[in-house]
Amino acid sequence: MTDASDDKAPLASYEAFKAVFRSEIAPDLSALERERTSASDRAARAFLICLPIYLFLGALWWLDAVPWWAGLGGILLAMWIGSAWRATIWDAFLAAWKPRVINRIVKAVHPDLTYKPTGGIAATEFIGTRIFTERVDRYGCEDEVSGWIGKTQLRCSEVLAEHKTETRDSNGRRRTQWHTIFRGWFVLVDFHKEFTGEFVVLPDTAESTFGGFGRWLQSMNASRDSVIRMDDPEFEKAFVVYGTDQVEARYILTPALMQRILAVRKRSGSGLHIGFTQSIMCLAIPRSRDAFEPEKDKSLLNPETHRQNVEDLIFITGLVEDLNLNTRIWSKR
Amino acid sequence: MNMFLVGGVAVFLILLLGAYNGLVGKRNQVDNIFATVDALLKKRFDLVPNLIASVQQYMKHEAQTLTDITRLRSTGLPDADIAASNQLDRTLRSIRINMEAYPQLRASENFQNLDRSLNEIEEQLSAGRRAFNAAVTDYNNSCDMFPTNIVAGLFGFKRRALFEVTAAERANPDVKSLFKTP
Known part of the structure; x- marks a missing residue:
């Protein structure tokens, strides 16, 4: 048994996680793995029991032995009961997944972090960063991870923000469509300098698509503050910066930080959005998959099952060092 | 014919007005950022007495440097004399480099606060200079x-000079000479 103090060091890579996983985490998960295989067997048996019933009802309907509505209704009812039965089989495993598996992984990646499955970045905080200016009509968050990375406080969660549009067809029927504003990790991290303005660093789509005309379009953007042209050509090519103060923007975005942000962008993908407000740095990192969700078909004892979640966590906690936010040589401590 | 003439003159006047207003806006932006840099220089300037008060009891061997820095401050505000401002830059840098040799000084709470304020103001000044250069480049273009x-040319808009790093600032600092030579 390893001493608890041994796992105090944060993990820097998936390879490091694999070693810790095999020696410390996997033994703790073996009971839950037995629960998973047992649930999987019971779910398969339930399906085998239901299948002849579905076939029997289908045959009655096909042979017109019962009225069509009774045949269809019978099949739907049987399928609903079957799926509810299988769901109850998985209930215990699914309920245990986040508290037992994800919590353990979060603590392994960084012992000072706390995980709350139902917590998250509030809609007011998300909107307050002004990274996204679209009206938010539906907002959801989960999987909050928070804590201190050295001298820097970090809080993040998965976020799904959407807005809706309503149209009417020629018959006057209303059609509502939901559009994703942002889906992925939303990270709030204490910035190491005090500032009073508001700034956003957004992917530069207009300039990279339309060149000089795009630059002009950016300067005409009424929903944003003034465009701030940065003095790093590579950064300027990748991002457009809007903000309230030309000098303060450069106080925040030093040449070194711009290079660090470019390095983070290479790893996170080109959809990285960043905001700076109230001395907080906010990073919106798009992800198409729902992180931390239970894996019913994969063994819990195989580290590969957890790879994506671990890599996301290492990437997020590593942002503090990647962006040099633990350097506290200014007035803010 | 007259319509075309009037239309052409109107378009010309609108373009002239747009170009003129654009130039005024950019010149004002340069002046605005210069005023910010000036305010930051004054802020740093005001930290000098605190710096001297914090370090003089520890850095007795560097009395000459402290005398120099007091003299530099008494010559007036930095923007009044660029040479004095540059000299103040160099002297401040030399003091801060030599602070490494005074562990007692570095441990002092007062000094730590001051050091943080100086770091902050130096970074803000650097940002101010970068912002000024960006605005001047835009205006000069x-x-x-x-x-x-x-x-x-018609309305007398003149090119503005960029903030430039002096040859002395480009060179690697020779700590000993910086500290001991006035």
């Missing part, structure tokens, strides 16, 4: 590029 250069 308008003064040089066609067709706004015609409007600039």
